[in-house]
Structure formats: structure tokens, C-alpha cells
Amino acid sequence: MSRNSITFIKFIRSLSTEARTIKVERIADELLNLNRFERHDFTVLWRLKMGLDRYGAPVAGPGPLGPSLSGPAAADATAASAEKTAFDIKLEKYDSAAKIKIIKEVRSFTDLGLKEAKDLVEKVPCVLKKGLTKEEANPIIDKLKELGATVVLE
Structure with missing residues (x-):
């Protein structure tokens, strides 16, 4: 464990029950009520959001918690952090004749019901799915474009 982690754990343990806020307690209760798939998501x-890579090592950047880099190392770190790995599929507009087909397609790659998918499609421009890799997003985008939708990868 890093020194910052140990300090943080000691700080949390030193807090009394009275010092914990209702908000934190509510969040903890909600996390405990998640099913297996929701916990994974x-x-x-x-x-x-915490800037962790696949294996859990924190992505250090300049500031009080991470070292600051200069020279070629800074350019390499900036280039690596600028590369985006999670993308959102955004529906810009669609052909009104293909609305029903687009709603069915949205339902196929989301866990939305018919009404929720219809409401989502009708409030264009909107984000249909978040946090996908390019490999996951490209087939969805291609299918929606075939149906007459204008879709972008953000």
C-alpha cells in the first residue's frame, strides 16, 4: 500500500460515527443493495472516474498527489493520457420513417423498456450508451446508420 492510502485509511478509522454524514451513509446503503451486474458496472x-487503469495502478499527474514531470517524460505522459479509451454513442438525428426500427435497435443494445427507449430516441440529440470501447461501439453505430440515423462517437 502506498503512504497516501495508509494515511487515508487511518483518517477514515479516526472518524467517529457522528462525523459521518447522512449522504455517505445513504450512498453506502445503496451500494450494498446493488446486484452483481450493477456492482460490476x-x-x-x-x-x-478515479483514473485507474485496468490493473489498478493510479494514473499519476501533476499536483499534490502525483509527481510532476518535465521534458520528454511530460510529453509522453500527456500523449498517453490524451488517448481516449471510453466512448459514448450520441444520436444526433434520425429519419422519422425509421423511428420504430431505431427504437427497436436501441432496445437491443440497452436494458431499456419500450417506453424508455422511445422517450430517449425522441429527445435527440441524446447519448444512447456510455463508456464503450471503439470495438463495441462501431457495430452499433453502423447498424443505426443503416437505419437512417445520424450517430457520432464522442
Whole structure:
């Protein structure tokens, strides 16, 4: 464990029950009520937002918690962090004649019901799916474009 992790754990242990906020307690309760798939989705999202790579090593950047780099090392680190790995599929517009087919397609790659998928498609421009790799997103985008939708990868 790193020194920062140990310090953080000691800090958390030193907090009394009274010092914990209702918000934190509510979040903890909600996390405990997640099913297995929701827990997996949460951990993936959490790791992305915390800047962790696949194996859990933190991505260090300049600032109080990470070392600052200069020279060629800084250019390499900036180039590596600029490369995007998670993409969102955004529906820009669609052909009104193909609306039903597009709703069915949206339902096929999301866990939405008919009403939710219809509402989502009708509020264009909107993000249909978040956090996909390019390999996962390309077949979906191709299918939606075949149906008459204008879709972008963000």
C-alpha cells in the first residue's frame, strides 16, 4: 500500500460515527443493495472516474498527489493520457420513417423498456450508451446508420 492510502485509511478509522454524514451513509446503503451486474458496472465506472487503469495502478499527474514531470517524460505522459479509451454513442438525428426500427435497435443494445427507449430516441440529440470501447461501439453505430440515423462517437 502506498503512504497516501495508509494515511487515508487511518483518517477514515479516526472518524467517529457522528462525523459521518447522512449522504455517505445513504450512498453506502445503496451500494450494498446493488446486484452483481450493477456492482460490476459501478466498479468499472468508478475506476474510470478515479483514473485507474485496468490493473489498478493510479494514473499519476501533476499536483499534490502525483509527481510532476518535465521534458520528454511530460510529453509522453500527456500523449498517453490524451488517448481516449471510453466512448459514448450520441444520436444526433434520425429519419422519422425509421423511428420504430431505431427504437427497436436501441432496445437491443440497452436494458431499456419500450417506453424508455422511445422517450430517449425522441429527445435527440441524446447519448444512447456510455463508456464503450471503439470495438463495441462501431457495430452499433453502423447498424443505426443503416437505419437512417445520424450517430457520432464522442
